Amino acid sequence: MKVMLALLKREILEHRNIWFVPVILVGIAILVRLSLVFGNLSVDFELPSQLQLDDQVDSVVNSVLARGLNWMNTIITMTIMVVACFYTLSCLYNERQDESILFWRSLPVSDTTTVISKLLIALVVAPLTVVVCQIVVAFVFFGLGAFDYLSVYLSGSLALLLKIIIWSLLPTVAWCLFCSEVAKKNPFLLAFVAPMLLWVIDSLFLNGVIGDNIMVNRWFGFNSYTSVPLISGLILSAVFISLAIVKRSQRI
Amino acid sequence: MSKTFVEIENLSKQYGSNTVLRDINLTIGEGEIVGLVGPNGAGKSTLLKAIMGLIKYSGKLSIFDKDPSRNRTELLKNMSYIADVASLPGWMKVKDLLEFVEQTHPKFNMARAKELLQDTPIQLNSRIETLSKGMKTRLHLVAILSINTDFLVLDEPTLGLDVLVRRDFQDRLVKDYYTQNRSILITTHQIDEVESILTRVVFIKEGLITLDIKIAELKDRYSKLITTQNVVFSDPALKPIYQRALPEHSELIFRDVEASALTEYGQVVTPSLEDLFVAINV
Numbered sequence: 001m002k003v004m005l006a007l008l009k010r011e012i013l014e015h016r017n018i019w020f021v022p023v024i025l026v027g028i029a030i031l032v033r034l035s036l037v038f039g040n041l042s043v044d045f046e047l048p049s050q051l052q053l054d055d056q057v058d059s060v061v062n063s064v065l066a067r068g069l070n071w072m073n074t075i076i077t078m079t080i081m082v083v084a085c086f087y088t089l090s091c092l093y094n095e096r097q098d099e100s101i102l103f104w105r106s107l108p109v110s111d112t113t114t115v116i117s118k119l120l121i122a123l124v125v126a127p128l129t130v131v132v133c134q135i136v137v138a139f140v141f142f143g144l145g146a147f148d149y150l151s152v153y154l155s156g157s158l159a160l161l162l163k164i165i166i167w168s169l170l171p172t173v174a175w176c177l178f179c180s181e182v183a184k185k186n187p188f189l190l191a192f193v194a195p196m197l198l199w200v201i202d203s204l205f206l207n208g209v210i211g212d213n214i215m216v217n218r219w220f221g222f223n224s225y226t227s228v229p230l231i232s233g234l235i236l237s238a239v240f241i242s243l244a245i246v247k248r249s250q251r252i
Numbered sequence: 253m254s255k256t257f258v259e260i261e262n263l264s265k266q267y268g269s270n271t272v273l274r275d276i277n278l279t280i281g282e283g284e285i286v287g288l289v290g291p292n293g294a295g296k297s298t299l300l301k302a303i304m305g306l307i308k309y310s311g312k313l314s315i316f317d318k319d320p321s322r323n324r325t326e327l328l329k330n331m332s333y334i335a336d337v338a339s340l341p342g343w344m345k346v347k348d349l350l351e352f353v354e355q356t357h358p359k360f361n362m363a364r365a366k367e368l369l370q371d372t373p374i375q376l377n378s379r380i381e382t383l384s385k386g387m388k389t390r391l392h393l394v395a396i397l398s399i400n401t402d403f404l405v406l407d408e409p410t411l412g413l414d415v416l417v418r419r420d421f422q423d424r425l426v427k428d429y430y431t432q433n434r435s436i437l438i439t440t441h442q443i444d445e446v447e448s449i450l451t452r453v454v455f456i457k458e459g460l461i462t463l464d465i466k467i468a469e470l471k472d473r474y475s476k477l478i479t480t481q482n483v484v485f486s487d488p489a490l491k492p493i494y495q496r497a498l499p500e501h502s503e504l505i506f507r508d509v510e511a512s513a514l515t516e517y518g519q520v521v522t523p524s525l526e527d528l529f530v531a532i533n534v
Binding site for chain 2: 002003005006007009010013014095098099100101102103104105106107108109110249250
């Protein structure tokens, strides 16, 4: 446990994007909120006095704001997921690149523990940052009214987030970790080109068997998923992660 | 009874049809500083990889009576290892690095590390990449020497460092780490880099151990004759194993020859490890 915390701390110190991007996102939200008060986004509009105490008008205004915020939250989710993917693509590659892997591996930490710490960053820490970020932004916009908004929003979004993690994020980061470990020069290229080639071969010769059953649409397909691609995704994730661990344990 | 840290029996390693190590036998006990010396490609790093549990091999190899290829993580708790002093993560702060080692190595002693750091100009808040190469080496050594283990393995530790840093590195190994109960194994392809601190030297060439001798025994077994005469030694009992003609004089290396039998030809001294390395490996 102590070792795992040390490893997680190491990742957060090394890959500053993990916390830097959320901070920027919250910063943008604060700017937008300030602009609504006195900047270019502020509306020069005063409700007629008889409507100012009307609850219905209030709720209409709030629901418009809530829809805007829902969008903002989607963007937060997407951005942090992208950060998580880029993180997994670079983490194992970077430590080989700067040769610090020699130092890390000279300490009594198994390769399995190390790779799992990186996986935890992408699958647990990043999604947690999404939720924290969304909560902070809600408070920026609504003040104490955020409780009402969040109770509605999170009741649906948390389940969705979990689906995204299992359905899309896990296979993606597992693949990225694998690429990060095996790529000689460019893990990014490998991560993008290999699936492209597979897709080309699949659609030219295999009638799209792989695409329809295994790869499927993992960006937007999570509302309609079926068990075959779900299970094959889990199996592939396990395979990629194991390969990354084995490969790292063979490094000198 | 003295402890045995490393026990290697008939260890061989092949890459395809290429034999890299042949029937290596080596035992390292406590109180030794062993230099594993060989030219590039001699098999010394392969041997070290086997010791660190990074490759498969045939034969018997045990470190603290354990098979390193199965217990690498466990093994690293009882030994310290520096693969390359240029491998510290540059983005890290000194303080974070020491904390990381403290949290991952059960035998790390933070108080000891801070005490060792006080002799250096290194600040706890400095980022490692801002330190000079010499200071990085120093820091790496501080981190590793603060781990309370009895066996230290160094792989070409001072490669590419200038002579001042190298000398400092060696002296600190002896002063801050070495005791009668501890051992150090150092690999190098430049014998002069480690010569002065070794208690024992092992030469390896083309996968074979060509010499394994204690430094203390060296002067009894090998002698070097420096002579200006042009002597021809035809007596088989008095045959040099190596000779070298230099502009001013000749140097001849003898094995198991009494020094008194040679003094009439010139000056007799103990050969340096470099002399011996060349004499044995040509």
